[in-house]
Amino acid sequence: MDKKCAQLWQRLAAALKPQISADSFNRWFSAVELVEATEKSLTLRVPNNIYQFWIESNYITALQNAIVSALGSPRAVKFASPSGTSGQTPLEDLPVLKEISPEPSAGAKTSASVLGLNPRNTFESFVVGPNNEIAHAAALAVAQAPARTYNPLFIYGGVGLGKTHLMQAIGQYVWAKNKNVKVMYLSSELFINEFIDAIQHSNLVKFRKRYRQADLLLIDDIQFLGGKERSQEEFFHTFNTLFDGHKQIVLSCDRPASEIANLEHRLVSRFEWGLTAELQPPDIETRLAILRKKARTMQIKLGDDIFQFLASRIRTNVRRLEGALMRVASFASLSGKELTQEVIEHLLKDILQEEGRHSITIEQIQRRVAEHFDVRIADMTSKRRPASIAFPRQVAMYLARELTKASLNEIGDAFGGRDHGTVLHACKLVKKRMAEQDNIRQTISFIDSSLQR
C-alpha cells in the first residue's frame, strides 16, 4: 500500500466504521488493503475470496456511502487477491481472459468455435487506438457485467474496422467466465434465413424458444434487416423478451441505426436505447500497432520501414492491412529476396491502387451524384437550373467541399466556372435541408459512404 492509498484508506475506514458494527469491521475490513485508486475505481486487496463474496453481498452499500462521503463521488469497487497466495479461485483473476481450448474430455462443453466464434477474436488481440477506444471500453464493460451497464450495445463502423472482432470478444469473454451462459452469435442474415425456414416448416415456436433463451445475443450486420418486415417484427419481439429478461444484446451495423433504410422506427429507437459506439478508421499510430501485433502473433520479422510503409499507404481497412502484411511476409519467406520498397509496391499493386482511389476527385463525386439522381453528368457543369438539376448539383458541391481538399474557387470552376459564393450557398443549403429532412440526410450519407468505399 503506498502512502497515498494508505491515507485514503484511513479516511474511508473512518467513514465506514460508524455504519457497521465494530465486530464486522474488524472481521471484514481490518485485513483489506487499498492498492489502487483512480478517478473511476478503487481496487481493494483482500486476503481470499470469502472477503470479496461477503463484502459484495453485505457491505457494498456501506462502502459506497463511505466512498461518497470521503471522496465526494462514487467509484467502482474492484477486488484483487494477493499474488501468489493459495486459496484463491480463478474467479478473482477475472480481467484476464482465460485461454479457450476445447476440453479434450468433454463433449458436453461446447468449445468457442462451436458457438461460431473465432478463438482469435479476443480482447487481447484487439488493438485499441483513439479511433475505437469508446467502442472497446463499452464492449469490455458489457463483457464484464452483461446486461448491467449498456443494453443494448450498438457498434457501428465501416468494413474491416473490428465490429465482428469486438462482438466475438464479448462472446468469448463471457463464455470463458461462465460456461453455463447461453451465448448466441449470428449474423442478421442467418436470423432471417432461420426465420423463413421456421415459417416454411411452421415451427415458429421452436425458433422463438431458441432465441429467447439466450443470455447473451450477439447479432452481426443488423443492417440486413432493413426492408424485411416480418423478420423485423419477429426480431422486435425477441429483442423485447430478452431486454425485459435482463439479457444482454449486442448489435453491429455498418451505419448508424437511424440510417438503416426501411427499418421500423420502433426498432431504430430500441437500437439507440442503450449505448451506441462508433468505430472509425485507425490513425497511423494505431495502424502501426496493429501491424506489429499481428506480425508478433504470426511470428513474422519485418523491418520498421516496411511497417511504416504499409501503415502509411493502407488507411481505411484493417482487414486489408493485415492481408497486405500476410502477402509481404509470405513473399519474403517464400522467395527469400530482400524486401525493398519497389518490391513491395509491385507486390501490393492492386491493393495500393484500390487505396489510391480513395483520394476522391470532384469528377468522381459528380459522376456518382449524377448517377444517383439520374441526371446527365453534363448537367453538373451546365448553366441550366431547374430544381431537378440544381439540387443534385448543390449536393455534389457540398460533397466536394466535404470530401476533397479543393478550395471553394476550385470547386466552382469544376462545376462550370461558378462563383465561390455559389458553392458556399450550396453547402449551406444542403446542410440546412439535411438537418430538416431525414430522407435527404440518408441519401447524402449513402452517397458519401458509397464514394468512400
Add this chain to the structure above:
Amino acid sequence: MKFSVAKEKLLEGLQQVQNVVSTRTTLPILSNVLLQANGNEIHLTTTDLDVGVRGSCEADVEKEGATTLPARRLFNIVRELPSSEIQIDVDGKNAASIRSGQSFFKILGLPEEEFPPLPKFEEAKVVTIRQKDLRDGLRKTSYAISTDETRYVLNGVLFSFKNNKLTLVATDGRRLAMLEIELEFPRSHEADIIVPTKAITELQRLLTDDGDVKVSMGNGQIAFDLNKTFLVSKLIEGNYPNYRQVIPSEAKERVKLERETFLNALRRVSLLASDKSNSIKLNFSKNNIDITANTPEVGEAKESLAVQYKGRDFSIAFNPEFLMAPLRALTEDEVFLDLIDEMSPGVLKIQTPFLYVLMPMRISS
C-alpha cells in the same frame, strides 16, 4: 434384447434416473437412457456428462443385451400404459417394440456403444456414510447454495473430510449453513471437495433412511454408491472460500425458540413484507419477541412470541425467506438464535453440530 417387467418397477427405475437427462443437449445420445438386461435385472443409466445416475429394476430377462432409448419418451409411454405387465423387445437396429395389453409402441433408439461410459473409480479414496446422516445433512444445508453463476465455487455443497468429521457447507454470501457428521476414515482420505448443485439434488432424491452410502473420490470426480443406485458427478474445480471467517465468535444474547411456533409466526407476518424491502423485524424485549412487517401503502403485521429473554431491548431485521428456510429444513423441536447486535449476523443453532449464519438487513428508521 428381450424382457418383461412390471410397469411400476420400470416406472420407479426410470424416475430415479430421468431427471439427469437434459432437455436441451447438443448430443442426441445424452437424451437417451442406457438399458442393460443382465440376469434378472435391467440396469438403467443416464448422464449429461457432468452427472450420471444408474438405477436398476427387476425383470424377467429372456434375452440379454443392451440398447439406448429416448428417456423422456420411454418414461411417458410407460407411465401411460394400461396394463401392469410390459414386454420390451429390441431388435438389432435398436428399435424397441413395447407391448402391454392391447397397446403397441415402436420407438427407435441408438446403439449402446455411443453411450458415454460412467467414469471408473479404481484407485479412489472410499468413505462410508450412513445414508440417513447424509440425507439429513444435505437437507439441512443445501437450501443455502448460491445460484449466482458468477460465483461458481459456491454453486454446490462443500464436503470437507477432516479430523474424523465430514463438514457440509453451503453459502450464497448472505447466509451460510454448516453441519458436521462424525465419521471414521484414515488420515490419507482427508479432502475438501465441492459437489455441484445438480448432483446434490439428484443425490437427495436417491438417498433413503436405511443402509450406507459408499463415497469414492478421485480425479476430479465423486461417486455415491447407494447399493441399488449409483451416482457419479464431476466436482467443481476451485477452492471453497474460508467459511469459518463468517461465523461470529461469540454471542451476546441467546433465545430458545420453539421451531414450529416461530416458523408459523414468521410465515404469517411475512405476508405483509413487501417484495421491495422484503424484511421483517424482530423486536426483543423482556421475555418477548415482537415480529413485525410493514409495507408503506399496504399495511402491517405484528405477532408476539413469549420467550425466555433477559437481555437488552433491541431490534434486528432479516429477510424472512432466509430465516424460514432453515426452520423448514430442520426437524428439531427447539432451536437457538444467537445475536450480538442489530448490525451483526444472527446464528441459528440446534443441539447437534449445525449452525446457520444469517446477515441482518439494514433497519431504515
